[in-house]
Amino acid sequence: MTINKNQLAEKYNVSSRTITNWINSGNFSVTRNPTTRRVIWDKNTVENLEQFVRKNNEKTSVQTNQQEFNIENRRYLGAKSRMLDFIQQVVQNNTNGVNKVADIFGGTGVVANMFYQQNKDIIINDILDSNYIAYETFFSQNNFNTNKVELLIRQMNELPLKDNYVSEKYGNKFFSTENAKKIGEAREFIEQQQLNEREKAILLTSLVYAMDKVANTVGHYDAYRRIMDTTAPIVFKKPNIFNGTSKAKLYQEDANQLVRHITADLVYIDTPYNSRQYGDVYHVLENIVDWQKPELYGVAMKPKDRSKTKSDYSTSKAPLAFDDLIQHISSKYILVSYNNMAHKGTGRSNAKISNDEIMKILSKRGHVVRYELPFQAYTTGKTTLTNHKEYLYLVNVETEAKIND
Numbered sequence: 001m002t003i004n005k006n007q008l009a010e011k012y013n014v015s016s017r018t019i020t021n022w023i024n025s026g027n028f029s030v031t032r033n034p035t036t037r038r039v040i041w042d043k044n045t046v047e048n049l050e051q052f053v054r055k056n057n058e059k060t061s062v063q064t065n066q067q068e069f070n071i072e073n074r075r076y077l078g079a080k081s082r083m084l085d086f087i088q089q090v091v092q093n094n095t096n097g098v099n100k101v102a103d104i105f106g107g108t109g110v111v112a113n114m115f116y117q118q119n120k121d122i123i124i125n126d127i128l129d130s131n132y133i134a135y136e137t138f139f140s141q142n143n144f145n146t147n148k149v150e151l152l153i154r155q156m157n158e159l160p161l162k163d164n165y166v167s168e169k170y171g172n173k174f175f176s177t178e179n180a181k182k183i184g185e186a187r188e189f190i191e192q193q194q195l196n197e198r199e200k201a202i203l204l205t206s207l208v209y210a211m212d213k214v215a216n217t218v219g220h221y222d223a224y225r226r227i228m229d230t231t232a233p234i235v236f237k238k239p240n241i242f243n244g245t246s247k248a249k250l251y252q253e254d255a256n257q258l259v260r261h262i263t264a265d266l267v268y269i270d271t272p273y274n275s276r277q278y279g280d281v282y283h284v285l286e287n288i289v290d291w292q293k294p295e296l297y298g299v300a301m302k303p304k305d306r307s308k309t310k311s312d313y314s315t316s317k318a319p320l321a322f323d324d325l326i327q328h329i330s331s332k333y334i335l336v337s338y339n340n341m342a343h344k345g346t347g348r349s350n351a352k353i354s355n356d357e358i359m360k361i362l363s364k365r366g367h368v369v370r371y372e373l374p375f376q377a378y379t380t381g382k383t384t385l386t387n388h389k390e391y392l393y394l395v396n397v398e399t400e401a402k403i404n405d
């Protein structure tokens, strides 16, 4: 009896598109019809696929056996993990006396983390709860009981599974049903423990990072893959926390309000660029962290009220908001990240602020130099984004910030 690709996809719990991708990437050899070049699912091809899947699973289990995760180990739209050297070089070569850095659109927190590990004081801020808990985990100065946290993470991995809010809402959609049950049970377990604020943040961060590893998505929660491609079991790990000696202040505020009451030597700015609201894109993580268990709507299962995470930077108000932000900053230097992947326009992925607007607004505060990341530094060999350019604008601030208004 012959077997076809769809049956194999079902057997290995992946989509047939995934099998095609594996073939196209040369992951295993196949027999082809000499005329049509179509793949023939003969004994050899099926065995080669089997061998590849086995090896791949072994690799996954080795990765998941690592017991710790680092702050940069998550997928996040616009994360600057691969641009840290560039940021570091621009700051090191062109500034003086930078001892306190404010990362006011913090996202994953990797930029603030780089400065924190250099023993600089940091201020970090973001409007999302699922980001703020990671700041509490990695940067809070509050104590936590290491043994207790490690024990609870071990227990989270061993909870008996049953149907729950997460499996009902996201099972077989954003997560496999098994993983969704585990996420729901772990979240309820966290809620029932006697924990101080930091301990709770650590357990929630462990949950958020683990969810990211098994989410059936391309890295955000605007949509899930039609076919459940991610069946590896979820594993909760402990965070690898750097014991810094410098000070860290954590905020969860609209950045435009925050700059009115903080000062730093350098303020780093990495706003959203387009109309994708981060609160929408990461709604699943927000919902799990907040644990209010609201009703969810639409194919992407979003809660109705997402107003608390709405950002002006993803609307036509962005240029005005950016101008207001820049004019109220009290700092020696302002450093702004920007890339040219989106052009200003009305579409969803179009930029909300143009290059010219950024330059004009920044120039009101002092001399601006624009640095461009060399293309080779950003590409990974496979990337074919030939026009992609990453910029950093550095302002040497010369004028006073506007008085609070």
Ligand SMILES: C[S@@+](CC[C@H](N)C(=O)[O-])C[C@H]1O[C@@H](n2cnc3c(N)ncnc32)[C@H](O)[C@@H]1O
Pocket: 076, 077, 078, 079, 080, 081, 104, 105, 106, 107, 108, 109, 110, 111, 125, 126, 127, 128, 131, 253, 254, 255, 256, 270, 271, 272, 273, 278, 279, 310, 311, 312, 313
């Ligand atoms: C481009 S991402 C930052 C990425 C970050 N630099 C990193 O490396 O992970 C922009 C971030 O700004 C946050 N954000 C959007 N509007 C905001 C506002 N008004 N105030 C503070 N944070 C905001 C979003 O939640 C998102 O995490």
